Amino acid sequence: MTLPHPTTDQISLPLVLSVLGDPTRLAIVAHLAHREGGKGRMNCSQFLALGSKTNLSYHLAKLREAGVTRTEVVGTQRFLTLRREDLDQRFPGLLDSIVAGVEFAAIPKIEESVEMA
Amino acid sequence: MTLPHPTTDQISLPLVLSVLGDPTRLAIVAHLAHREGGKGRMNCSQFLALGSKTNLSYHLAKLREAGVTRTEVVGTQRFLTLRREDLDQRFPGLLDSIVAGVEFAAIPKIEESVEMA
DNA sequence: TCCTTAGTTCAAAGATTATTGAACAATTGA
DNA sequence: TCAATTGTTCAATAATCTTTGAACTAAGGA
Incomplete structure (x- = not known):
């Protein structure tokens, strides 16, 4: 199963810009960027510190529809990644300058991904 | 007379980001960036191709309040400039990557500044 | 099969934003 | 002084966006 994503x-x-202008969504993107290349993908539940389940579903759909994130469906979970390469190609330097501008200390901490046995 | 501007x-x-997420305001900023260092300042009326006078007043206030533009009051006119140095200091690379990403061909042309005698 | 987990969809309510016309203020030139 | 120019403010409307709870779907494990 695949969710609809815009092409590059x-x-x-x-x-x-307007999608990232929302503090909740900007925080999600900052967390994703902070873990790039790192400890595996993130699922939606890990962001529950940023809003209710329903509300996250709304914001994560906005990010996906704008082409900022990619959502992979695996079983009942959705794994999220930044569309780093697509964004860098389309708007060079944009994502980096935005992520660098986020006051990371000011955004809520989220749950670390739980490594499964 | 001076209008209120946020400090850097x-x-x-x-x-x-949310202020620049609006197409009208993004077009204004693209025009300002396109003329940086060039043929003089721009006043509000030059942007009338982008909206009604009242509506422009609204959007230009948003840009000023967000710290994106500086508005100088000279007589009955307001001259607009990008807050390039402040933005570059606060969010390095952000303004350039945004302006570079604007499809200039797709935004309405505006009136050239009329050189006065 | 039954229950739990993960997340979506829907409709309603609430909150912001954008757009408009009418009226206004201030400066400038005739 | 009078009129034109430049732009703002206000109130109302229209349009969007955000948030919520209830109900739902789909996959997995006991």
Whole structure:
């Protein structure tokens, strides 16, 4: 099963900016960026410190629809990643300058991914 | 007379992003960036192709309040400039990557500044 | 099969934002 | 002084966006 994602050239700058203009979504992106290349993918539940389950579903859909994140469906879980390469290609330097500007200390901590046996 | 502007350290990333997420405001910033260092300052009326006078007043106030632009009052006119140095200091690379991502061909042309005798 | 886990969808309510016209203020030039 | 220019403010409307709870689906494990 695959969720709808925009193609790289369908990613719109105003949409990306307005989507990242929301503090909850910016925090999600900051967490994803902070773990890039690291300890595995993140699922939606790990972001529960940032909002209710229903509300997260809403914000994560916004991020996906804007082309900021990719959502992989695995069983009952959705694994989230930043669309780093697509964003870098479409808007060079944008993601890095945004992530660098986030006051990481000011955003809620989230649950570490639980390594399963 | 001086209008209220945030100080450099009061400029907030989410606010800048959401303010620039609006197509009208992004177009204004693209025009300002396109003329940086060039043929003089721009006043509000030059942006009338982007919206009604009242509506522009609203959008230009948003840009100023977010710290994106500086508004100088000279007589009955307001001259607009990008707060390039403040933005570069606070969020290095952000303004450049945003301006570079604007499809300039797709935004309405505006009136050239009329050189006065 | 039954229960739990993970997350979505829907409809309603609440909160912000954007757009408009009418009225206004201030400066400038005739 | 009078009129034109430049732009703001206000109140109302329209349009969007966010948040919530209830109900739901789908996959996995006991």
